[in-house]
Amino acid sequence: MLLLAAWALAAAGANLLGMLREWREGPGDLMGGSTWGRRVQGLLADLPPGGVIGYISEKDLPGAATDPGDSLEEMLLTQYYLAPRILVPGAEREWVIANFGQTPVDLDDIERRLGLRLVHSYEYGIYLFQRVAP
Amino acid sequence: MSLRALAAFLPAWVIGTALVVLLWPRGRERSWLLACVLGGGLGLGATSLVFFAWGILGGEDTRVYFGLEGVMALGLAGAAGFRLHQQRIRLEPGSRGPWIVSLAVALGLAVLLAVHYRYALVWPQGSYDGVVIWNMRARFLYLSEGDWGPAFSPLLNWKIHPDYPLLLPMTVARLWSAAGSLNPPISIYAALVFGMGLMALLYAVLTWRLSGGSGALGLLLLAAAAQFKLSLAGQTADLPLAFFFLAACILVDHGIKEERGGFLALGGLAAGLAAWTKNEGQLFVLVCLGVMAVALRRKPRLVAAWFSGALPALAAVMFFKLHLAPVTDLFQGQSAANYLERLLDGERYVLIAREAGRAWLFSSAPLVLLAGLWLVAREPERWPVLTPAAALWGLTWLGYIGIYLITPHDLAWHLSTSVDRLALQWLPVALYLALSSLPPAEQIVVRGLRSAEPR
Numbered sequence: 067m068l069l070l071a072a073w074a075l076a077a078a079g080a081n082l083l084g085m086l087r088e089w090r091e092g093p094g095d096l097m098g099g100s101t102w103g104r105r106v107q108g109l110l111a112d113l114p115p116g117g118v119i120g121y122i123s124e125k126d127l128p129g130a131a132t133d134p135g136d137s138l139e140e141m142l143l144t145q146y147y148l149a150p151r152i153l154v155p156g157a158e159r160e161w162v163i164a165n166f167g168q169t170p171v172d173l174d175d176i177e178r179r180l181g182l183r184l185v186h187s188y189e190y191g192i193y194l195f196q197r198v199a200p
Numbered sequence: 201m202s203l204r205a206l207a208a209f210l211p212a213w214v215i216g217t218a219l220v221v222l223l224w225p226r227g228r229e230r231s232w233l234l235a236c237v238l239g240g241g242l243g244l245g246a247t248s249l250v251f252f253a254w255g256i257l258g259g260e261d262t263r264v265y266f267g268l269e270g271v272m273a274l275g276l277a278g279a280a281g282f283r284l285h286q287q288r289i290r291l292e293p294g295s296r297g298p299w300i301v302s303l304a305v306a307l308g309l310a311v312l313l314a315v316h317y318r319y320a321l322v323w324p325q326g327s328y329d330g331v332v333i334w335n336m337r338a339r340f341l342y343l344s345e346g347d348w349g350p351a352f353s354p355l356l357n358w359k360i361h362p363d364y365p366l367l368l369p370m371t372v373a374r375l376w377s378a379a380g381s382l383n384p385p386i387s388i389y390a391a392l393v394f395g396m397g398l399m400a401l402l403y404a405v406l407t408w409r410l411s412g413g414s415g416a417l418g419l420l421l422l423a424a425a426a427q428f429k430l431s432l433a434g435q436t437a438d439l440p441l442a443f444f445f446l447a448a449c450i451l452v453d454h455g456i457k458e459e460r461g462g463f464l465a466l467g468g469l470a471a472g473l474a475a476w477t478k479n480e481g482q483l484f485v486l487v488c489l490g491v492m493a494v495a496l497r498r499k500p501r502l503v504a505a506w507f508s509g510a511l512p513a514l515a516a517v518m519f520f521k522l523h524l525a526p527v528t529d530l531f532q533g534q535s536a537a538n539y540l541e542r543l544l545d546g547e548r549y550v551l552i553a554r555e556a557g558r559a560w561l562f563s564s565a566p567l568v569l570l571a572g573l574w575l576v577a578r579e580p581e582r583w584p585v586l587t588p589a590a591a592l593w594g595l596t597w598l599g600y601i602g603i604y605l606i607t608p609h610d611l612a613w614h615l616s617t618s619v620d621r622l623a624l625q626w627l628p629v630a631l632y633l634a635l636s637s638l639p640p641a642e643q644i645v646v647r648g649l650r651s652a653e654p655r
Binding site: 116118138139141143152 | 328331339356360
């Protein structure tokens with residue numbers, strides 16, 4: 067009986083020691099989640115206070131090979147900072163946010179192909195477009 | 201954190217504690233610690249309901265809201281004080297256990313708080329789920345200025361889960377409203393209050409039923425669970441849900457065994473708030489009804505007492521589900537044939553058993569349970585399966601398994617992203633059951649030392 071109680075306490079102790087080790091090393095950043103707000107901060111001033119906003123990313127570029135999971139996670143992090151606006155994938159809305167990260171892009175081609183006009187270019191590969199073609 | 205946000209915890213705590221004092225059965229011994237800890241969680245849940253009702257009714261000026269909440273807190277505190285005075289009730293401080301155990305608890309809590317602080321610096325808005333599900337919704341509610349439509353729009357990606365109930369987001373939005381700004385540390389503190397409240401509840405109830413040593417042992421085992429730390433830092437709703445599960449199990453258990461309407465009313469309130477916290481809580485409410493239908497089949501007065509406590513939260517859940525929330529992704533576009541096909545797939549059972557078993561084996565509860573079972577072989581009257589709390593635990597887990605069997609999502613993905621959290625939701629109840637099946641921890645140590653003496 068005492069042995070089992072000691073076993074349970076030892077398991078608890080090992081977990082607490084693991085926590086101490088983590089405290090020294092610190093947890094990994096959550097996909098830059100804590101800094102994501104800085105990336106999209108500029109958009110807040112240029113977007114209307116509500117409504118539905120389009121969202122495109124590297125995966126929407128011709129020949130893109132980006133993991134759609136990453137793209138979705140970044141869209142949802144962006145959604146957090148832009149609430150109560152609603153982000154939907156695609157370029158069919160009046161306002162469209164583009165998140166291309168480090169990927170080199172031909173902005174003229176995007177404007178022409180998707181019927182958009184570049185409104186503002188921010189840091190970290192974030193752009194704001196407005197629809198010009200119906 | 202803003203002082204105004206900090207102050208907004210106070211009326212919630214007063215309202216909850218007063219409700220516990222008012223509903224606690226007459227003539228039943230009570231402890232200050234248990235009343236205060238239960239009151240803290242129930243009060244935050246109750247104020248989230250009132251804040252929701254205020255929003256639904258179109259209330260705009262939050263100064264008026266907090267004024268009304270203050271009046272409500274004062275009124276209930278007055279009624280509770282009157283009851284304590286009239287019945288000459290003394291709340292007992294409860295035993296603390298040996299000093300060495302208190303020291304171990306203090307050390308364990310210090311480590312946990314240090315780790316939480318470290319995480320909070322890097323994850324100020326919580327883990328991915330904390331950001332995308334829970335704090336996202338709070339942000340929508342706080343920033344939408346009374347128009348909650350966008351928060352539940354079907355256009356939102358399903359991973360945001362606009363169908364999830366609102367206790368935690370409403371609590372954070374309420375605290376932001378009190379602060380008057382989007383202050384990120386508030387969600388960190390809300391998570392901390394629920395996490396510490398859960399540990400304190402387990403400690404208080406084990407101290408109340410057994411001893412200070414058993415309470416401290418339960419608290420340590422819970423705090424040391426790896427998933428507990430992640431959930432605390434992640435600011436998800438699993439720890440608030442675990443709080444209401446534990447509270448409801450204990451109160452319904454005592455209500456059924458002792459046939460006390462007061463316990464059942466409080467248990468109903470906790471169960472209703474569990475349904476208001478996460479969809480799993482709605483399954484738990486159904487399980488509660490099933491257990492009571494069997495255990496209290498000829499006692500409608502007691503079932504009515506449970507309903508009187510559960511009704512406010514269940515009404516909010518019904519309103520939310522019928523008028524605001526989109527259909528849950530688990531049931532969207534599914535037919536009976538889809539469900540039947542999955543139910544007949546034997547591999548799904550194997551995968552679920554393997555993953556659920558892994559989740560439980562990594563927690564400390566099975567070790568304690570093992571010790572309990574060893575003892576049960578000698579003292580069968582302590583067998584935990586015979587208690588209503590154990591039935592609630594086991595039947596809700598059966599329900600979880602049923603949901604996994606019919607889930608339209610990839611089962612391996614669904615299990616890998618949720619089963620550890622489900623185990624955490626029920627770890628406090630498992631620890632309560634396991635430790636309740638043992639004698640007080642102090643006696644175990646004495647007995648063990650005696651048996652170790654040379655004969």
